[in-house]
Amino acid sequence: MSSASGRGRSVRTRPPTILVALAALGAVFFLIPLAGLLKQTPWSDLPELLTSDVVLDALRLSLISSIAAALISLIFGVPLAWLLARVDFPGRRFVRAVVTLPMVLPPVVGGAALLFALGRRGLVGGPIYDSTGFLLPFSLWGVIVANTFVAMPFLVVTVEAAFASIDQRYEAAAASLGASRLTVFRRVTLPMIGPSLAGGLVLTWARALGEFGATATFAGNLQGRTQTLPLAVFVGLESDRGAAIAISLVLVAISMLVLVGLRDRWWGQR
């Protein structure tokens, strides 16, 4: 805390009205849809709706697929982030662009691309299907692949920034004192990128949980096999609105819980 800001507080300058007004409008913009959702909620039927087969199946599939996607992203995303941050190889810019592409691409485009690459007539999926009969679309694996494709960039981008920003002299010092590469990573690098890694992982998981477009296009929609919470909401809005709203509430609740709970712990106190 600098003395300048301390003085500012003691004088109690009021924040500019126009800024406060705009900020309040901005916040209201995010609150109103939530209020709309709550107003439409059939509260008395809620317990029954939330324990219906459709909701329980979708909840199970959503949790499995989003957690799996986050873990797969961790396994492949961290090395990828390290490579992009630390190794100057030809085509690095291109690889970085390709890896972050799913963040800006409409998810349905990603789903279509996955279908034409990994479907049974796809570039890679075709030969695999012909030789082993293994099929990604219309299966839980397909959901996980779609989730990972859309969500992993969030981990890579976050962790790459962390790798790039830490002072490599700490690692060099540890190594010069005889620490093995593994020890350096475990005792020096990991603690330094820890908060970014955790934050990136949460973002990745949250993005996977909310995934809709790529899943519907690539993995299809079948209750109990590929129908995750967002797909169940989409279907429900046209056939059973009460159930759709109940599922939406579940998604809002899970997301809020995670954002509020983890923000303080991992993203630093504000």
Place this chain on the structure above:
Amino acid sequence: MVVSLRLLVEEWKVRLGWWGVCASALLSLAACGSGASPEPSGQFAGEVVVFAASSLTNTFTLMAEAFEDEYPGADVQLNLAGSSTLREQILAGAPADVFASANEENMKRVDEGGELGSDPATFATNTLSLAVPAGNPGGVSGVEDLGNSNLLVGLCNESAPCGQFAEQMLATAGVEASVDTNEADVRALLTKIGADELDVGVVYVTDIEATAGVDGIEIPADVNIVATYPIATLTAAQNQELAELFVDFVLSTEGQGIMTAAGFGSP
């Protein structure tokens, strides 16, 4: 590539269709307000926003062109999506002038919502067909193959008319389908069949001709259903007269000719 583009277009139509229509309707409204819009053919000029079931994609595109030829001042804006999606949009206050549904149920729900400006009139009938990828790689021969768990089977979602009709047909035929995916509407289903990612699906007879890369396998009349398509104007219509004119045109000899040429039955 063609298939993938089509998939995207369909998806974006579903997602953005209403907003596109909304924006264009607002623009035209603004134009009318400022008195800037030309009126070459008197009262029959202006925009008519038609919400039509996605199984009408091809026929209503032709219908719109023919209508605009007949009334040069008219401009038809089509919003094509699953009937139940359209129903929800209309009930939520979408600025639509005409609703053409793929079943009676959605029209009834719109009527109950007090949104109908005229009594619904049946303008077409349709029946179901099995759809398989060109060349029938799955070796599908009839309705009973829908129960084969070794085949990849797709239906429309139960909230879409084609899904409800398929359920009826399966119940009549006594077949329990081994479903691998329930697609949002008939176009999404056809895209996956056309890409040979599904072995068989249940679609409308009229979709077979209209879709490249898809072959049809007949469903016997004794288990098949007859879908009736109702059309009506909406109370939200900005230009009730033009909306009625469009409905009349669909029911006219010329309009019916467009429907039957595409394989629809004439009521």
